[in-house]
Amino acid sequence: MEVRLAKKLGFCFGVERAIALAEQSLAERTGNIASLGEIIHNRQVVQMLSEQGLRVVDDPAKAAGTVLIRSHGEGPEVFETLSRRGVEIVDATCVLVKRAQQVVAQLAKEGYQVVVIGQAEHPEVKAVCAYAPGVVCVDTVEDLARLPSGAKLGIVCQTTHSPGHFGRMVGQIVARGHPEVKIVNTLCNEVRNRQGAAVELADQVDVMFVLGGKQSANTRQLAQLCAAEGVPTHHLERWAQFRPEMAAGKSVAGVTAGASTPQWVIEEFVSKLRAFDPAE
Structure with missing residues (x-):
């Protein structure tokens, strides 16, 4: 199957920074290391970091050791609570x-x-x-x-x-x-560029696949924008969710991905979709 990729897709610099800080913390520190909430909205990345030793905690009043502030940020009271508890804070809030x-x-x-x-x-x-x-x-x-x-x-x-x-x-x-x-315009240009590239691609293909976490706001936004162009659109987290009927009778597929979707998820999906025969 012919597969075309959006000109802009996948990780933004804020997500890359958050993951890098998490991996650096895991490599350089011992003891309890956790993120306050999932560090980004992508289950595959959260699972990968969990396997490396990063825990997820939801209550700052129970945090201990080293705590990463996720890319979405936290309010002043959360920082104050963590400081009172003597927690080492690694701030991965997107700039x-x-x-x-x-x-x-x-x-x-x-x-x-x-x-x-x-x-x-x-x-x-x-x-x-x-x-x-x-x-x-x-x-x-x-x-x-x-x-x-x-x-x-x-x-x-x-x-x-x-x-x-x-x-x-x-x-x-x-x-x-x-x-x-x-x-005051506080929109992210990285997200805006991905949205524009997705809409441009949606007008050139028979079906769109938007890759990323179901809880990811920017990925859902991409799927909504593509669907608004009138092209059949499927929001999937990875290849395991693909079903043959999604591409049946289609010749050209477009692929984009949210700002928290890792490159290996995109590459796996594109490789397998290119090998898929919609006529079978």
């Missing part, structure tokens, strides 16, 4: 997420009602919201009813959202007539 945290804190300091456009339960968004009091998180038009009328707003966005969604939400907010709206 772009760290910037969003700093922007939120500065907007609040300037007197803005901070608004985060993002998924309220996503760990990155939870961490970003922790850097200012009373942050309002919105992600749909219906959510906008929670915005205080007459307030001056400072708006940021979840780094993995698409520019289109960010723009549409900002337009809806501005239309509400707030006296002042300050918008």
Whole structure:
């Protein structure tokens, strides 16, 4: 089968840095080493690091030894809790997420009602919201009813959202007539480039395969954007989830992958898909 790859796919620099810090910590330290939550949203990588000795803990109040802060970041109270416990902290927060945290804190300091456009339960968004009091998180038009009328707003966005969604939400907010709206673009260019490359490829193929963790927000976003182009789209974590009927009757397949998808997962999938005969 003919297989085409998106021009941009797979690991971003933030994920590469988080994994490198985890592997360095495991190589240089002994004793209890854990990440606070899964270090990235990819089960294969989490399993690989687990086999090397990296544990996953969910409660900072029970952490001990060395703790890695995942790429999604954490709020100030978590850092304070870990410090009080005498834990060695290895901060693997993505630099772009760290910037969003700093922007939120500065907007609040300037007197803005901070608004985060993002998924309220996503760990990155939870961490970003922790850097200012009373942050309002919105992600749909219906959510906008929670915005205080007459307030001056400072708006940021979840780094993995698409520019289109960010723009549409900002337009809806501005239309509400707030006296002042300050918008800071906190979108990740790495994610944006992957989104653009995926959409471009989707227009050239008969079927799209989007590789990455089911819990990965940026991978789900890629799948949604490809499907919106009208091409059959399948979001898979790896080749084991492939079914022949997904490519039956198709001649050309496109492959992209989320920012937390390792290269070996992509290579395995592409190699086996190229060997697949959709006519059989």
